[in-house]
Amino acid sequence: MTEITDILKTMEYGMAPEDSSAVRDWLARHEAGFGHFIGGSMTAPGETFEVTAPASGDVLARVTQGTQADVEAAVAAARKAQPGWVGLSGHERARHLYALARHVQQHARFFAVLESLDNGKPIRESRDVDVPLVARHFYHHAGWAELMETEFPGAAPHGVCGQIIPWNFPLLMLAWKVAPALAAGNTVVLKPAEYTPLTALAFAEIARECGLPKGVLNIVTGDGETGAALVAADVDKLAFTGSTEVGRIIRRETAGRGIPLTLELGGKSPFVVFADADLDAAVEGVVDAIWFNGGQVCCAGARVLVAEAVEERFTRLLSARMKALRIGDPLDKNTDMGAIVHPVQLDRIRRLVAQGVAEGAELIQGDCPEGCFYPATIARHVEPASTLATEEIFGPVATITSFRTPEDAVSLANATRYGLAASIWTENVNLALDVAAQVKAGVVWVNATNLFDAGAPFGGMRESGFGREGGREGMGAYLKAPQPEGWETAPEAPGAAPGLGQPQQGIDRTAKLYIGGKQARPDSGYSYAVPGGLAGLGNRKDIRNAVEAARKAKGWGKATGHNRAQVLYYLAENLSARATEFEARLTASGSSDAAQEVETAIRRCFWYAAQADKFDGAVRPTVGRHVTMMMPEPFGVMGIACPVEQPLLGFVSLVLPAIAMGNAVVAVPSQTHPLAATDLYQVLETSDVPAGVVNIVTGERDVLARTLAEHDDVAALWYAGSAEGARVAEAASAGNLKSTWCLGSRDWSGPDGQGRAFLERATQIKTIWTPYGA
């Protein structure tokens, strides 16, 4: 046995293969091919496609390509099961979710091995990250099911949820989707990614094993066409995790259908290293950021931004660390990075990197075996405009760009259309929190990266999507509060020609647009007749100007809640002082109860003033020795299209919550009765509302709303109008994937006109993780 002495010379690690026999046996049992899981049993295989192990290219299984009929059958099964499922008590649903959590734990190694075979990720990750998080997710949501009645009184599930998940964390994404949906009382049709459907099918078997009622969970396998069929199907809620490109298509496809949508899309997340950081810690952070799961992670810290003062040293340390990574067999316990999920993805990575090199990037790469593997890569000299700095590569490629000052770092970090995650490395708590507040990202990790927990909301800003998964916010996405039904009838297009108005008395009053704190004539030079006079006929350019003005009103979002409250109280005071004038205006516009409308508007000012410093975030217990903060942040610039009826109250009800939370708005008031809103700009001025915080553009609402929906610098849009207008607004919002909220017609003076729901919709959650330890 000279082997020992040979090893003693090199002190290599050797292979530490994970046993895959249990998984191979399971696959052999299903050699004939998998069907779908519909109504509690597996269907016979239909037309199948091969599922391969990316590391070896071996065929693992044959899986059915879901047809439209399959999807419809699954939706029907889910529909049938839903009343029974929601009819269970929260406690009874909790027992089912608990059973799923336990079964995942009991089959933990089986799932880990199957995931690594199917996806190519190293066993260390599937064993230590994916599967434990899956179990955690089901436990956490067993808890929400238990607490449904007390924590979400009055809320109801949507019904049947269509869910489409990606291939990078197949089982974990299933858990993120299925657990909250089921906890809330929805039933589910889930489509796993065609590259990696196997753990979902195994999960279907354990769902049956632990007695989940038939039809509560349905799984239909297939490619993008199957996904499209699910998007088109009769579901009540859609949730998608995947590429921004497909997310955009889904947004357009579902526009106007009135089904809530959660999109968790791509990213190009910054990883910011300041000069005072623990550089070794940051280096290890990069390993966990971009070389975790081969960089096939939507929130991967792909853009390393490093202080120029430490760039050389950091790059040296990082290169040395990178070269110690082991790339190869996913089932070897010594593998740091496994295979790329599919040759198609490998080609894409190669193509993008080649383009980056052509643009001047310089590569540092480690070794990698033949086959569907890509080496750990550092790309230096990557300019902010280049392909590698802007395109999501979805591979193990970190770019390095230097910065000089914190301001510089923030500006580079935010120079992206995405906004999923950010990682900030500094020992200076002042600096860390300052930058955390400024980065546009739904998740921020301070001195850490890629931390997840079922209790911490995860999700993006900008084109990384909208909606949150995890925690109370994630549950909220699978619940609905009772909402009024029905849409407004769209008003006729305004006529710009004279002769349509009523004769006026007294001195002529000119209602202008209100942009950047100044009254402005409409760019068109036209006006249209409204009760009480003429209103400016605003157009695209007025919207453009108004958005620019709103963008400049940056200070408002940074003002304290107390400051904003003061302004809103003052607004109430001044509105009250001119109450009779507004009443007269509303009466002239045909209002039957003008006094009541003005009085309610004044109260609403008080209510949102009161909320300005009270609508707050939370600190969640997630993992040990971390502060995980949920902070509601304003979107920035919001577009608001107001209802025709109740012209003062409709305007105030929508604009106030938005500005109370620190947004600047571009509002299109009631198309038919805009003068109550234009009268308001004098009140805004006297109430110290800073210039640009509220901008008013009168005119044809649906046309202006569309321009707002299309505007890439508008982060959120509220539309209160017709069904068709809502469809157009949602479809047009797909350009920058802005958050949209379409409100049906309602009595704005009643409870539907005010509440926390407005504040929740006026903000987006930023989750900030800060580990601590002396």
Next chain:
Amino acid sequence: MTSLPATATQMALHHARNAGTALEPAMFEGHAVNRSAAEKRAAQLTTRRSVKKAHQAAWLVNAIRCIDLTTLAGDDTAGRVRRLCAKARQPIRPDIAEALGVTVTTGAVCVYPTMVPHAVEALEGTGIPVASVATGFPAGLMPLPLRLEEIRWAVQQGAQEIDIVITREHVLTGNWPALYDEVKAMREACGDAHLKAILATGDLATLGNVYAASMVAMQAGADFIKTSTGKEGVNATLPVSLTMVRALRDYGAITGERIGFKPAGGMKTAKDAIAWQILMREELGRDWLEPDLFRLGASSMLGDIERQLEHHVTGRYAAAHRHAPS
């Protein structure tokens, strides 16, 4: 049967001794060590790397080569030390060693100064060096001249390595010149004997202190930096060790010197032996798995390693009573 080089040759330094530098606070002041990140990395070391079968056996044999087999107890006697030395010469039962095809001794034995003569005698001709703790071990709160005299005495008795303890107060008060001067004086007192500086990291509280103390000890000429006396509340841990080996790496990058690392105290299992070797290999590379740059200060660990090696050879789980006690 292929023999490893004799321990004596293994011990020969493959590099020049650390010449030290002037006190250079710039090399450690302001150097951040993030506790959470260090703990995370430490936890991942053993989940990212694993050695199985023959590799595991080889890594365990290598651990033996690096063990400073230690007894530091108030009831140590000449007989106890002789028994320890016998175990150091023959750390695993001959049939196990033969089956593995290796000849192996521990890296050194480590004793109190008054036990040095017994150890030297017991190890004569083996090439296994005797290490002595000194300088008022374990607290070190003795007048400096006495501490230096203790070093000289132990060296005179034949100790080839001196494990000194630093004055923790100097670290806790940030009195780097005092720490530097003390260790430098100790290094001079050692003469040709190698100096291992015990930082007593369990007393230093923060990883920033650990990094700074490591750096000052190296600047003052330490050949090795060592975590603990074994008498502190918390002894060798992986996060502390990670911080020290990174300090050692940084010192080497600037000066070109190669410094050794010795975790000590609290490591009892074969699994620990593997974990610390993974740390060395991952953070510093192959060379730091040799006894001239790496030692494990341990006593009961050897027994567990021997059992694991017997299991490797026979396929049966072993019993401690079938192995010689140390």
